Each structure stands twice: as structure tokens, then as C-alpha cells.
Amino acid sequence: MHRMFxxxxxxxxxxxxxFPASGTLHLIYSNGTxxxxxxxxxxxxxxxxxxxxxxxxxxxxxxxxxxxxxxFGEMLVYNDKVLVQKTGILxxxxxxxxTEVYDVITNDNRNNCxxxxxxxxxxxxxxMQDFYxxxxxxxxxxxxxxxxxxxxxxxxSGQLLFPSYLPGTESLYxxxxxxxxxxxxxxxxxVEDVIVxxxxxxxxxxxxxxxxxxxxxxxxxxxxxxxxxxxxxxxxLHSTDGFNFAMLTGYATNPSLLAQEKNSVNKYEVWDAGAAxxxxxxxxxxxxxxxxxxxLAQVEVGNGISYTVLNAxxxxxxxGFTVPFVLQENMDVTIRLFDMSGKMVRDIANGNxxxxxxxxxxxxxxxSSGMYVLTSxxxxxxxxxxxxxxx
Numbered sequence: 527m528h529r530m531f532x533x534x535x536x537x538x539x540x541x542x543x544x545f546p547a548s549g550t551l552h553l554i555y556s557n558g559t560x561x562x563x564x565x566x567x568x569x570x571x572x573x574x575x576x577x578x579x580x581x582x583x584x585x586x587x588x589x590x591x592x593x594x595x596x597x598f599g600e601m602l603v604y605n606d607k608v609l610v611q612k613t614g615i616l617x618x619x620x621x622x623x624x625t626e627v628y629d630v631i632t633n634d635n636r637n638n639c640x641x642x643x644x645x646x647x648x649x650x651x652x653x654m655q656d657f658y659x660x661x662x663x664x665x666x667x668x669x670x671x672x673x674x675x676x677x678x679x680x681x682x683s684g685q686l687l688f689p690s691y692l693p694g695t696e697s698l699y700x701x702x703x704x705x706x707x708x709x710x711x712x713x714x715x716x717v718e719d720v721i722v723x724x725x726x727x728x729x730x731x732x733x734x735x736x737x738x739x740x741x742x743x744x745x746x747x748x749x750x751x752x753x754x755x756x757x758x759x760x761x762x763l764h765s766t767d768g769f770n771f772a773m774l775t776g777y778a779t780n781p782s783l784l785a786q787e788k789n790s791v792n793k794y795e796v797w798d799a800g801a802a803x804x805x806x807x808x809x810x811x812x813x814x815x816x817x818x819x820x821x822l823a824q825v826e827v828g829n830g831i832s833y834t835v836l837n838a839x840x841x842x843x844x845x846g847f848t849v850p851f852v853l854q855e856n857m858d859v860t861i862r863l864f865d866m867s868g869k870m871v872r873d874i875a876n877g878n879x880x881x882x883x884x885x886x887x888x889x890x891x892x893x894s895s896g897m898y899v900l901t902s903x904x905x906x907x908x909x910x911x912x913x914x915x916x917x
Contacts, residue, residue, distance in 0.1 A: 547701045549579040550709025551661070553589070554668055555686055555718040560678070566818055567678040569598075571686065571718050572613070573642075574668035577661040578709060583702040584615070584661060588912070589642040589672065590630065590692060594684030597722055598676055600637040603629040605821040606771075606809065607677040610642050614670025615659035621648050625672075631840040639689055641841070642672060643912065646702075655702055677819075681722045688716035692842060694896045694914055697866060729756035729814030734791065736810055736823040740802040745827055747796045747808050754792060756815045757785040762796050763809040771809055774798060785812075801827075826852075838888075838900055842914040846889040849874060851904070853881050860903040863888065863913070866896065875902075890915055 558571035573589055602608045608627060616623045623646045630639040648654040662669040696710035736749040759777020775796055777783040786792040806827045812820040838849045849861055859879045863872035874888055895917045902909045
């Protein structure tokens with residue numbers, strides 16, 4: 527149902543000019559603390575926001591977190607090291623506020639940033655505004671947006687911050703009437719100190735392969751390793767949407783997934799019965815003797831559905847990005863990129879495509895820095911994604 531309202535959002539956003547709302551949004555990172563759970567160490571902090579004037583409801587926004595890699599490592603989202611929980615004005619609303627989390631990789635080798643986006647797809651409907659909370663105008667009592675938990679990799683000290691190298695912050699947030707804020711975003715308080723006092727031991731291994739493929743009505747998942755050191759065993763997680771994962775099987779209940787720890791190649795295999803009729807994503811994790819979880823790899827099998835649309839990446843991008851999608855049959859595909867005035871700046875795909883996996887590269891050397899909207903229409907289903915060009 528939410529896709530219908532998402533289409534309304536995209537049409538209003540792309541085909542009309544937005545007028546600014548009054549006030550400046552102030553983003554805050556606060557209440558940072560370390561905690562231990564299941565032999566792991568995490569850093570947890572809150573994301574808050576307040577508005578300098580007026581009364582507004584947020585319909586969408588983006589939060590960026592730049593982090594020290596010597597404490598957290600790199601590519602935290604891909605390695606399943608970040609958990610985002612909606613709080614305050616984004617929690618317990620009906621209809622739901624959709625949240626996505628993804629790594630931000632820029633062309634100057636920054637692998638130490640991730641983004642959290644949120645969208646209320648019923649924005650623009652006056653009848654729905656009572657379901658959403660207004661942004662606080664009190665700097666002493668800001669509105670809560672998220673609680674973010676990041677898995678720690680090593681001891682050390684540093685800062686979490688909203689990165690200053692990202693342009694276009696004046697158009698990151700929109701109110702319920704599809705208006706940006708004339709004062710833009712103040713992220714001077716979106717900084718939080720991190721101190722992790724103790725070293726954290728982890729095991730190690732070399733992952734040679736990780737595959738998933740249909741066999742009749744089942745999916746067979748295989749992987750091979752070498753040089754397993756201080757590894758207890760493996761967990762295999764499953765998702766039907768690529769975002770929400772649940773345990774499929776693990777070493778605690780499946781002895782075949784206990785670590786073999788041979789210097790020669792170690793081989794593992796799992797059958798997912800009946801899974802060939804549905805889209806599936808599998809994520810592989812190893813657990814070491816200290817209880818730490820090492821996220822190793824992720825694989826997608828798209829047999830059971832007509833098509834799969836994945837997020838374009840990288841985002842932010844410069845000078846281009848890739849649009850991936852998977853078709854299981856011949857389908858009409860339209861993919862376009864619009865600027866924030868509603869002007870189409872790229873006609874990326876427009877026609878009938880054969881079954882297969884696609885990764886269309888889009889170059890934007892001639893475009894200016896700022897926010898854009900990527901839209902797709904496949905078999906009558908509409909999707910949208912905000913894209914930020916950084917130069």
C-alpha cells in the first residue's frame with residue numbers, strides 16, 4: 527500500500543517547485559556511551575533535532591555519521607555493524623516512517639561514513655498529519671529521531687560527527703508539505719566523543735568463496751575458508767527484502783557449522799528447503815572464541831520474483847553511480863534522474879528488458895553538486911531514492 531503513496535510523493539516532489547519553510551533545523555548527537563552485550567562492545571548514541579521557529583512535521587530527512595575507522599573499522603553497514611532504532615517523533619506512528627541505512631563511499635577513498643534516511647510516505651495529506659509529531663522548538667528539549675548502536679572493533683578515542691565535506695545540507699530535510707527549510711541545517715552540535723578503554727580480541731580467517739544457487743525447489747548455500755584461527759563456528763542469516771535478517775541456522779544448533787580449523791580448505795554447506803520460490807538474501811557470519819561476530823559476506827538469489835530493485839550506489843556520488851536491478855522475465859523498465867526543480871537530467875533506462883541482472887552506470891560530470899531524485903517504474907511499480915552529488 528505504501529508504494530501508492532510513495533508515487534504521490536515522487537510526483538509532487540519531481541513535478542513541482544518546493545517553497546522553503548521558515549526556521550533552521552539543529553541536529554544533535556548526544557548521550558554517547560559504551561555497553562557490553564554477548565561478549566561484544568558497542569557504542570550507543572542518540573540523534574536529536576530541534577527547529578528555531580515555526581511549527582513543522584518532518585516528512586523526510588538524512589543523517590550522516592562520520593566515524594574513526596581505528597575504533598570501528600570500515601564499511602559498517604555492509605558488515606552489519608550498525609543498528610538503528612527509531613525514537614521520539616519517528617517511533618510509534620501510523621502509518622510507519624520507512625528507514626534505510628547504507629554506507630557512504632566517496633571517490634576520495636572515504637569508507638568511514640554511513641547514512642540513515644527516513645520517509646513518511648503519507649506526507650502531503652492533511653488528514654494524516656495528526657499521526658506525526660511536530661519538531662520541538664525548545665533547544666533544551668529537542669525531539670528524538672534515532673538511537674544508533676555501532677559495534678566496536680578496537681579500543682581508542684575519537685569523534686562521531688556529521689561530515690562537513692558533504693554539500694547540499696540545506697535540502698536534506700523536508701516538511702509535511704514538501705518544503706525545505708530556509709535556514710537549512712545546523713550540524714555544529716552533531717558531534718559526540720568516543721572513548722573505548724579496553725582492547726577487544728577477535729579471531730580471523732580467510733574466506734575463499736560464498737555462493738547461493740537454486741536446485742529444484744531449494745537453495746543451496748556453500749562457502750569455503752582457510753586459516754581459521756580462534757573461530758568457534760558460523761551463522762547463516764536470511765532476508766526476503768535485503769534489510770531485515772533472521773537466523774536461518776547456526777553452529778549452536780547445527781554441528782556441521784562448527785569451525786573445522788584446518789590449514790587446508792574448510793568447506794561448509796546449507797540447504798534452504800523450498801526457498802527457490804522467493805527472493806532471498808543470505809548473510810554469513812563467523813563467531814570467535816570471545817563471542818565476537820565477524821560479518822563475512824552477503825549473497826542474493828532472485829529466482830522467485832519478477833524483479834528486484836536495489837539501492838543505487840555509491841550515495842553520495844562523484845562523478846557517477848550504479849543502478850542495479852534484477853528481472854526474472856521480460857519487463858518494461860523506466861529509470862530517470864531528476865533535479866529538485868523537477869527537471870529530468872538523465873533518462874537512464876526506457877524500454878523492454880530481457881531477464882537478467884543489470885548494473886547501469888550513470889555519469890554526472892556535467893551536473894552541479896546537490897540533491898537529486900532517482901525514480902524507477904518497473905511493471906507499474908514505482909520506487910524513488912534521493913541521491914547526493916558531491917564535487
